[in-house]
Amino acid sequence: MKKLFSNKMVAIYLIAIAIGVGIGYLYNVKNNERQNQDRKVIYEEKIPYQQDVLAKKMIPRSKLIFETKYLENGEVVREVQTLNPSLYGKSREEIAKIYSDWEIKSFNDEEIVLYREKRGLPADYYIISSINGYVVLLKSDGNGGKEIVEKTDIPLESLTPFDRERVMKNIIVKDKDEAYQILANLSS
Structure with missing residues (x-):
C-alpha cells in the first residue's frame, strides 16, 4: 500500500494550495477594482x-x-x-x-x-444706392455695415423713374465689375 503522504504528494498538495490561493487573490483584486469603478460612476454626471x-x-x-x-x-x-x-x-x-x-x-x-x-449683407457685396441726392457705390462689410467705394456725380433726379426707384431701394450685386457696369448704364 502506498503512502498517502509521501514527499512528492506533500509537494503537489502545497503547489495546488498555492495556485488556489493565488487565483482567489487575483479574483478578489479584480472584483474590488470593479466595485471601486462602480462607486466612482455614482459621483460622475451621467450623460445620456x-x-x-x-x-x-x-x-x-x-x-x-x-x-x-x-x-x-x-x-x-x-x-x-x-x-x-x-x-x-x-x-x-x-x-x-x-x-x-x-x-x-x-x-x-x-x-x-x-x-x-x-442683418445686412455678406461681406464684399456691392450696393448701388443714393446719398444726398447722388448715386453712390457702397460695399458691405459682412457685419451690417457699409463703406463708400465711390461717390458718383450722377444726380438721382436725372434717372428715369424706373432706375430712380431701383436705386432708392438699393441695387445689390455680388460682382464689382457688374456694379460698375450698372453705374455706367445709369450715367448714359
Missing part, C-alpha cells in the same frame, strides 16, 4: 447614452460648419472648418454653451452645423 456614444465617435475628420443667413438678401454663407480637438467629446449642451450666439442645426459624429441669422 446617445450623446455619450456620439462624443466618443467624434474623430479628427469631423467638421464644424457655421451657416449665416443674411436677412437683407436671404443668402446663406457656409464656413466649413475641421473640428477643433478641444471640442472632441463635448455634448450637444456643452457645444451650445460654447457657441451661445448660434443655434445648433445638426449634431452628429460627422459634423456639427451651427446656424444664425444676421
Whole structure:
C-alpha cells in the first residue's frame, strides 16, 4: 500500500494550495477594482447614452460648419472648418454653451452645423444706392455695415423713374465689375 503522504504528494498538495490561493487573490483584486469603478460612476454626471456614444465617435475628420443667413438678401454663407480637438467629446449642451450666439442645426459624429441669422449683407457685396441726392457705390462689410467705394456725380433726379426707384431701394450685386457696369448704364 502506498503512502498517502509521501514527499512528492506533500509537494503537489502545497503547489495546488498555492495556485488556489493565488487565483482567489487575483479574483478578489479584480472584483474590488470593479466595485471601486462602480462607486466612482455614482459621483460622475451621467450623460445620456446617445450623446455619450456620439462624443466618443467624434474623430479628427469631423467638421464644424457655421451657416449665416443674411436677412437683407436671404443668402446663406457656409464656413466649413475641421473640428477643433478641444471640442472632441463635448455634448450637444456643452457645444451650445460654447457657441451661445448660434443655434445648433445638426449634431452628429460627422459634423456639427451651427446656424444664425444676421442683418445686412455678406461681406464684399456691392450696393448701388443714393446719398444726398447722388448715386453712390457702397460695399458691405459682412457685419451690417457699409463703406463708400465711390461717390458718383450722377444726380438721382436725372434717372428715369424706373432706375430712380431701383436705386432708392438699393441695387445689390455680388460682382464689382457688374456694379460698375450698372453705374455706367445709369450715367448714359
